[in-house]
Amino acid sequence: QSALTQPASVSGSPGQSITISCTGTNSDVGSYHLVSWYQQHPGKAPKLIIYEDTKRPSGVSSRFSASKSGNAASLTISGLQAEDEADYHCCSYSVINTLVFGGGTKLTVL
Amino acid sequence: DVQLVESGGGLVQPGGSLRLSCATSGFRFNTYWMHWVRQAPGKGLMWVSRINSDGSGTKYADSVTGRFTISRDNAKNILYLQMDSLRADDTGLYYCTREWEASAQDKWGQGTLVTVSS
Numbered sequence: 001q002s003a004l005t006q007p008a009s010v011s012g013s014p015g016q017s018i019t020i021s022c023t024g025t026n027s028d029v030g031s032y033h034l035v036s037w038y039q040q041h042p043g044k045a046p047k048l049i050i051y052e053d054t055k056r057p058s059g060v061s062s063r064f065s066a067s068k069s070g071n072a073a074s075l076t077i078s079g080l081q082a083e084d085e086a087d088y089h090c091c092s093y094s095v096i097n098t099l100v101f102g103g104g105t106k107l108t109v110l
Numbered sequence: 111d112v113q114l115v116e117s118g119g120g121l122v123q124p125g126g127s128l129r130l131s132c133a134t135s136g137f138r139f140n141t142y143w144m145h146w147v148r149q150a151p152g153k154g155l156m157w158v159s160r161i162n163s164d165g166s167g168t169k170y171a172d173s174v175t176g177r178f179t180i181s182r183d184n185a186k187n188i189l190y191l192q193m194d195s196l197r198a199d200d201t202g203l204y205y206c207t208r209e210w211e212a213s214a215q216d217k218w219g220q221g222t223l224v225t226v227s228s
Contacts, residue, residue, distance in 0.1 A: 003154070033212070034212050034213045036212070036213070036214040036215070038155070038215075045218040046205075046215075047218075048210070048214055048215060048216050051210070051211060051212050051214035051216075055212075057216065087154075089154060089155050091214075091215075093213040097169055098157060098160075098169055099145070099157040099160070100157065101147075101154055101156060101157060103153075104153075104154035104155065
């Protein structure tokens, strides 16, 4: 049950786009269409922003999008805003019926 | 409104036990799978355990297998996590979560803090 691999930090200026990667294995990310992404502001609980690899729950801004290819998933935030500054976590279902998270990525809006 | 409210955290010595509770409201608790997820101070999220809707099926992370037990009371709409043989690396904020579509966790409580220290 090794954690998925995410960059520790990314940054971007307001209005720009950034992408956060999430790398797993054939036993998790690459096995199902079950990657989800969560946004977590300091001192707050995580919030679901992407599910089933690429889908956005109702109410989540269309500036958030995601993709997946093989064992690698990614989250893209376009038109970066100050309120996007947060930690982002990816998560995948695994072949042994567990969930595995990434280490989290801190997004800084410059 | 859907609410998940955790309680039961605190300071415990290594080797000790705690039972966490998650009181839920605003949804049909007995139709959802539920999970516990923890976050060590300043670290990422770690999945701990899950239980199916009627309580007949459970799963655990390797690091807690044999020490933690997840359960639920569908009559009271409460999720539990019994934690025994606690270790320092069990320290963290424990979140109760609801599994929605495609194994995504759509609702999270605010967490309850567990500190394992002598």
